[in-house]
Amino acid sequence: MHLNWEIVSRSKKSNIKTNMSLSLIGRAVAESVTLKLNETAAILRAKGEPVIHLGIGEPKSKAPLDAITAAAAVLNTGDVRYTPADGTPAMKQAIIRYTADFYKRMVEPGNVIASSGAKQSLMVALQAILNPQDEVIFPAPYWVSYPEMVKLCGAVPVPVLPEDGTFYPRMEDIERNVTSYTKAIIINSPNNPTGVVYSEDFITEIIEFCEKKNIYLIMDDIYNRLLFNGKKPLSCYDYLKGSIEDSKIIVINGVSKLYAMTGFRIGWAVANKKLIKVMTNIQGHQTSGPSVVLQAAAVGAINGIQSCVDSLAMTLENNTRVMMEQLNAFEGVRPNKPDGAFYCFADFSHYEKDSAKLAYFLLDKVRVITVPGKEFGLDGHLRLSTCGSIKEITQGIERIKWALDPNSPNELYIGERKLTRDWI
Numbered sequence: 001m002h003l004n005w006e007i008v009s010r011s012k013k014s015n016i017k018t019n020m021s022l023s024l025i026g027r028a029v030a031e032s033v034t035l036k037l038n039e040t041a042a043i044l045r046a047k048g049e050p051v052i053h054l055g056i057g058e059p060k061s062k063a064p065l066d067a068i069t070a071a072a073a074v075l076n077t078g079d080v081r082y083t084p085a086d087g088t089p090a091m092k093q094a095i096i097r098y099t100a101d102f103y104k105r106m107v108e109p110g111n112v113i114a115s116s117g118a119k120q121s122l123m124v125a126l127q128a129i130l131n132p133q134d135e136v137i138f139p140a141p142y143w144v145s146y147p148e149m150v151k152l153c154g155a156v157p158v159p160v161l162p163e164d165g166t167f168y169p170r171m172e173d174i175e176r177n178v179t180s181y182t183k184a185i186i187i188n189s190p191n192n193p194t195g196v197v198y199s200e201d202f203i204t205e206i207i208e209f210c211e212k213k214n215i216y217l218i219m220d221d222i223y224n225r226l227l228f229n230g231k232k233p234l235s236c237y238d239y240l241k242g243s244i245e246d247s248k249i250i251v252i253n254g255v256s257k258l259y260a261m262t263g264f265r266i267g268w269a270v271a272n273k274k275l276i277k278v279m280t281n282i283q284g285h286q287t288s289g290p291s292v293v294l295q296a297a298a299v300g301a302i303n304g305i306q307s308c309v310d311s312l313a314m315t316l317e318n319n320t321r322v323m324m325e326q327l328n329a330f331e332g333v334r335p336n337k338p339d340g341a342f343y344c345f346a347d348f349s350h351y352e353k354d355s356a357k358l359a360y361f362l363l364d365k366v367r368v369i370t371v372p373g374k375e376f377g378l379d380g381h382l383r384l385s386t387c388g389s390i391k392e393i394t395q396g397i398e399r400i401k402w403a404l405d406p407n408s409p410n411e412l413y414i415g416e417r418k419l420t421r422d423w424i
Contacts, residue, residue, distance in 0.1 A: 059260035066304025071297035083289030087114025110273040118254030118267025134183035139169035140377035184216035193383040195338020266298035319386040326397040349380030366399035
């Protein structure tokens, strides 16, 4: 089994001769590794390869019926037109209702912007607040896009890895990295890639700190209701002393993860009206408003029956339990137990410290897609998705173990294909 390396390296080669004509910012921004792996998986599957995708953060469940029905109703009218740059009135009202229901805070239409995905909401927020050379702090491991989005604004990403060796940031870790250039801090809990949920004490402290230092606090809450082990979602507004209008808190959310609607590309931000106005101006020149069809679907999901979110959380918790059992039985691998989100973040450095090399090795030898920890700011680890079926999880870990563990049998069957290990 040999991987066509052209699939995974084509883009790197194509840049060699064109760098001199590209912008400094363009050259500084790296390719999205997760999107590239999705593309690679699709190519291999199209060729009939037995790929198991443990890299993708995309639930297997279908979009809610309420979302599909609402989108179909708009399509059936044939009246599919431009929308306001900050979202349709119905979309904004749905976000207001969501914020009241799950954050216990009433906001107004001027506090809300709907975007083509939570990623765009975050990007527009950064463009609205950052100047060149400003610094943005975020705990490591971090979502792969944070550094690149900051660099797109000409600003400086400042990842902070907790010095105590855990994945739980401490205020002393954050404070040690704050400078006169610090403009914002991004908090993502449950965290991608680790699945850890930050404590109430930490959230309280970071909000008080940002208020005191006049720093923007961006709460990336895209996974905030997908929690395990009896944990409950926290609302940052519970710890806010003043009003939203006097606050520099920006809450980012969307329908992609909670409602398994990744392809619908609808997200939003909630913040003070002055900031939302600037974000709206920027978004209006970038993409205009999000699709009226997709906003209708998002409204249907938000206003519809919420049992789909609870069902997804239960499925993910069960899948996580199975994956942890598999990884704990894998000698030399040290997994971190997640409390939410879609992933297990496991230390494979016993077998290979270069996580990119390891990920491509596993893709080449056993056709299992993982995401290198290096892309999240911590090498030697792999991010493994729990979004697949139990069968995919168990077979995927079985293949990885066979490829790495010298105590495994020398042969493995994938379907009717017999593999013989000749590299250990």
